[in-house]
Amino acid sequence: MNDIFQHLWPEYDPGRFFCELTTPRPDAGPVPQWLAERLQGIGLEALRARACAAETDLIDLGVTFTVYSDATAIDRILPFDCIPRVLTAPEWDLLERACIQRVKALNLFLGDIYGKGHVVKDGIIPADLVYGNANYRPEMKDFPVPHGTYVHVCGIDIIRDEKGDFRVLEDNARTPSGVSYVIENRHLMLRTFPDLMAGIKLKPVDDYGRRLRAAMAEVAPGGHADPQVVLLSPGIYNAAYFEHVFLAREMGVPLVVGADLLVDNERVFMRTTSGLKPVHTIYRRLNDDFLDPEVFRPDSMLGVPGLIGAWKAGNVAIANAVGTGVADDKAVYAYMPRIIEYYLAETPLIQNVETHICREAEGLNYTLDNLDKLVTKPVGESGGYGITIGPRASKAELEAVRATILANPENWISQPMIGLSVGPTLAEEGIGPRHLDLRPFIVTGKESWVLPGGLSRVAMKRGSLIVNSSQGGGSKDTWVLAEPFGQGGKA
């Protein structure tokens, strides 16, 4: 930390972790210093008051996820931290290229495993990991999708280690959520903290809805000048319902639930006041399992009977495609660097976190020998469930994990404990360091486009490494500097 920060925030100590504000980065120009000075100028009291008002604003506006109790719906907000996370122009350039590279590889991989399966035949990845995967959908076999795009919307979880290097932690290729917060957080910052942002040029985040709609139109079955796009939501009882509303509004398309759609003669229609209206692209926020009770879960009330049939007949596009879950599986993740090299003949622009695969003897032994040093994760879960952080676990907890892994090793991976970077965060003790990650969102129709920045999720508890909203994480506005500040000087 340099002298300016030590002077402004004498108590602030990121320790051995990379700090997204105070660790010197020449290409950040004067922005971190400005931010710290401006925050100091506002003062802690006023900062807390404004942050509190901002949170009330979010509740009133309904930028919320909803928890249901017996009598009423309780709206909860994703805790918002008002101190932004800053990405420099060169950092963003790298992140953007790395995300596009990764999505390209994911799509080629999916096209291959649902086609000829070269990647398996060539021994890049074990067959049972692909074909035996719970998320592999045989229905997709030999069914080509427009532009080879399976993963239309992808969220890639990226962290920064102690050295300041970015690493990919996880791919989310099914129905990743959180993008609405990226845009709402920016609006909130503009309303509540215009003085923090004054004079700092940022890449805008408003274009997401237009880009998403354009991508949905690009993948629609041919012959429609203005295809009917809809957003398929599980409905108001889904925790991410606000995001569905947000995206439908930003795209300017109807938000439908399963009961609004019907399939007739392998074509999809929505029920309107003037009768049945054809639907061409469905941006679905419903898991594969629920999409079509005739093909998947027969008890699904949320889906549309016959939908998969209509899709296979080429009459409707579904985004993301069915069966993408095999690509973002935590076990397949371990093979991603090899998958990227295999299809693109490129090295990954951002590396994975080192991963030990417990289905392989070597990985299992290493994991069991080093349980107290490793983070162990079940491969099928999302949302931070089932994770054990070795160095923070008790002996008894570690023994329990050992037993669970041994009972079902192919269900587990382990990774070294990464010292996630921190950002200054408004906390009970004042401005303190909190761990965070980044989830950029990539939209792909014909081509890929990355929303500048992404969702910075922050663990609001001191020392905690778990940033998931379901585990008490919050979020920050993510600033991508539009100006490429040179080495030590102004742009």
Add this chain to the structure above:
Amino acid sequence: MNQMRDPGLLARDAEGLFWMARYLERVENMARLIDVTQSFESPGFETEAWFGLIRINADEKNFLERGFSADATHVKRFYLLDRGNTNSIPACLEDARTNARTLRPLMSTEMWKQLNVFHRFVTRITPEDLEGDALSRLCTRIKEGVQAHTGITQGTLYRDQGWHFYELGRYIERADQTTRMLDIKYTALLPRGAEEKRVAELTQWNAILRGAAGYHAFKRYARAQFSAEDVVQFLLRDPSSPRSALLCVRRIESHLDDLRRHHGLSAVAEAMERAEVLRELLVEKPLGHILATGLHEYLDVVQIHLQALAGAIGRAFFRDWRPEAAPAVQLQVQTQVSA
């Protein structure tokens, strides 16, 4: 405007708009009824006055089944605090908000925000708010909550098909509530002495007119020595009073006509016929005859016609498409975990 395309309206959203408006209108009118009932209270007869409210809402069975007994405090709690009573203000507002939740893609942010804040206010009503002079203030706040909603809607909701369905719901509910307001008189007790009776009746009619926001307008237009007939005429047939049944039905006809003409919804035919029958029912019979043969019975018939009209709209645009789903919002207990 040939650059703009008609995005159409989901049947489910049309139904949601219709019911959101109905529930909110019901909330406002319930607050009006409670406020009026309070002025019907006369020393020694509090219970009768308040139980009248139960009767005009046909809630006798529900009231007793939910463990309440016939006294003033219980009736107030039944309508202002009891979420388990589907006709209570908190329950109606909850239903309105649930519908609004499904409609958020169509609603303005301002509409949602106001409804959300209003909902929070109503969930925080306490038994103390129902006591003494606090009750009237509470009713005023509730009325104003709905009025703010109506104003924001008027000023921000896009006037496509959805607006017409919203207005249909509002006017059907309002016409229904006006007939109930009139019906209070039917259940009210009167003193025996002739002069006392005349004064008491006058007080009651004035209260009803105030409840229906028509007191001053009525005074300007009515004869100095007005009769019961004049008040009934005003509330049922006045062409200009915003809460008269006739004005509501005319608005309904106009919205149905707009849907047919400007949005090509020819399925309004049955509803239009029913609205016409209802309009005739309202204007045809001499009032003297109605009062002589029984106002209460007549109001019942009007209410039944309003239900039939709502049914015709529902069959044409909502339920026809999803015969299995009666309520606007299905309880979807299925959930899924998303990444």
